[in-house]
Amino acid sequence: MTTNGHIEKKRLENPPSTIKFKIQRREKEGAPASWETFAIDYRRNLNVISALMEIRKNPVTVEGRQTTPPVWDMSCLEQVCGICTMVIDGKVRQSCSALIDDLLVASGSDTISLAPMSKFPNVRDLKVDRSKMFDHLKQVKAWVDLDGSYDLGPGPHVTNELAQERYALSRCMTCGCCLEACPQYGDDNYIGPQAIAQAHLFNMHPTGKANMEERLNGLLGDDGIGNCGNAQNCVQVCPMSLPLTKAIYQTNRDITVEAIFGWLKK
Amino acid sequence: MAIKFSNTFLLRKLHQITGIVPLGAFFFVHIFTNSKAMNGEASFVKAVKEIHDIPFLLFIEIFGIFLPLLFHSIYGIIISAEAKANPISYNYGRNWLYVFQRATGVFLFVFILFHLLHFRFGIVPGLTMDAVAGNAERSFAIVAGDFQITWVLIVYILGVLATAWHLGYGFFLFAVDWGIVIGEKAQKVALTACLGLSVLLAAVGVNAAFAFVRHCGLFPQALCEAPKKASNPTAPTKF
Numbered sequence: 001m002t003t004n005g006h007i008e009k010k011r012l013e014n015p016p017s018t019i020k021f022k023i024q025r026r027e028k029e030g031a032p033a034s035w036e037t038f039a040i041d042y043r044r045n046l047n048v049i050s051a052l053m054e055i056r057k058n059p060v061t062v063e064g065r066q067t068t069p070p071v072w073d074m075s076c077l078e079q080v081c082g083i084c085t086m087v088i089d090g091k092v093r094q095s096c097s098a099l100i101d102d103l104l105v106a107s108g109s110d111t112i113s114l115a116p117m118s119k120f121p122n123v124r125d126l127k128v129d130r131s132k133m134f135d136h137l138k139q140v141k142a143w144v145d146l147d148g149s150y151d152l153g154p155g156p157h158v159t160n161e162l163a164q165e166r167y168a169l170s171r172c173m174t175c176g177c178c179l180e181a182c183p184q185y186g187d188d189n190y191i192g193p194q195a196i197a198q199a200h201l202f203n204m205h206p207t208g209k210a211n212m213e214e215r216l217n218g219l220l221g222d223d224g225i226g227n228c229g230n231a232q233n234c235v236q237v238c239p240m241s242l243p244l245t246k247a248i249y250q251t252n253r254d255i256t257v258e259a260i261f262g263w264l265k266k
Numbered sequence: 267m268a269i270k271f272s273n274t275f276l277l278r279k280l281h282q283i284t285g286i287v288p289l290g291a292f293f294f295v296h297i298f299t300n301s302k303a304m305n306g307e308a309s310f311v312k313a314v315k316e317i318h319d320i321p322f323l324l325f326i327e328i329f330g331i332f333l334p335l336l337f338h339s340i341y342g343i344i345i346s347a348e349a350k351a352n353p354i355s356y357n358y359g360r361n362w363l364y365v366f367q368r369a370t371g372v373f374l375f376v377f378i379l380f381h382l383l384h385f386r387f388g389i390v391p392g393l394t395m396d397a398v399a400g401n402a403e404r405s406f407a408i409v410a411g412d413f414q415i416t417w418v419l420i421v422y423i424l425g426v427l428a429t430a431w432h433l434g435y436g437f438f439l440f441a442v443d444w445g446i447v448i449g450e451k452a453q454k455v456a457l458t459a460c461l462g463l464s465v466l467l468a469a470v471g472v473n474a475a476f477a478f479v480r481h482c483g484l485f486p487q488a489l490c491e492a493p494k495k496a497s498n499p500t501a502p503t504k505f
């Protein structure tokens with residue numbers, strides 16, 4: 001799904017009077033999951049978060065049973081922080097930018113299913129713990145070493161082309177969509193596109209490339225870049241349209257060149 | 267400081283390269299040799315004899331084919347087993363290709379095992395119990411005879427189709443996994459070329475299989491040499 005450019009979309013002509021939400025519930029990490037369905041009155045311009053807020057006001061299931069209000073994460077409400085990511089009607093995306101009308105048009109039903117991302121520890125209901133992604137950023141040293149004992153002055157100039165390419169990768173908001181949709185990611189056996197793209201972002205930086213070998217080593221472990229299966233779901237679901245496969249394949253080239261020609265320098 | 271590879275990374279790279287060389291290269295040679303059956307029994311028998319005359323044949327067979335095949339297939343099964351395929355939720359073309367590469371791989375594991383037991387070793391009960399290997403004079407007759415059985419022919423055609431697809435898409439996977447093809451446009455061109463190659467390989471392979479049941483395979487018979495029987499040393503010489 002692309003988010004750039006104007007998209008002429010289908011409008012919901014005959015909205016239902018009520019819409020149902022089938023929500024996956026879990027009391028706490030490790031507890032069994034179950035499903036509960038809630039119904040709210042339809043009104044125009046709802047998104048998944050405003051619908052969840054409506055449900056939270058009066059958490060009664062369609063069977064009339066009083067229950068706890070569903071828990072989810074949210075912050076920016078404009079698809080730049082990534083924290084409200086969840087699996088909506090089977091597909092991972094941000095709930096703030098998931099408009100109810102669009103979902104009803106796409107599914108042709110009056111029920112919307114909400115589940116937490118399956119590749120992260122489920123803290124409660126729709127809330128997950130995404131700290132694994134930050135561990136991966138540490139594993140690949142996704143930063144530029146700047147601290148020194150004296151002022152290093154301004155950094156080197158970069159070409160406009162390089163700046164554009166780096167900007168595209170810098171838009172990553174660590175939301176987890178790429179990892180959720182990846183058929184290889186899970187059980188700690190693959191580091192995933194997010195960390196590979198960030199390693200490449202800093203490998204392209206004129207100062208950051210001094211630490212390129214350390215970053216590549218972070219990607220060459222048993223959970224490393226070699227486990228990519230090229231299903232390319234990551235680049236399809238990325239809400240920020242990062243060129244993720246390009247970053248993975250460029251890193252593959254960096255590794256191939258280093259592996260084949262590196263030892264010939266010795 | 268230098269880069270250090272984990273075992274998993276090295277095994278993946280070895281898996282990728284063995285699929286291209288020697289296994290992919292061997293498949294090209296294999297269907298080229300099979301296609302010689304288009305010109306009739308004598309032509310195919312001659313081709314089998316030429317293979318038997320290759321120096322260091324057993325050495326090449328073991329280290330060039332058997333061991334790479336054993337590694338590629340067993341490690342391929344391990345890779346397939348860890349896939350958490352999701353093409354229904356994420357219904358994208360390349361996600362289906364991902365699933366298909368693993369599905370054809372698992373099918374080929376079974377098919378190639380059968381193929382080896384059948385024609386290389388000749389120990390499949392119910393079919394010809396003579397191996398084609400080391401039996402050049404009868405090679406065409408053995409294959410043609412067993413291909414008269416419909417299910418055998420269908421299994422071999424499915425095997426050829428699966429191999430052609432697995433190899434063609436495998437070229438694309440190799441190109442991206444080794445960083446030869448990078449950008450989105452290049453990926454599109456490479457994928458089209460590789461899948462085109464798949465179709466071509468499938469066509470050549472299927473035609474070669476039919477060449478054992480019909481002279482000249484799927485082509486008009488006028489395009490091939492007139493059918494000749496293999497020279498039979500016991501038959502009376504004609505002048």
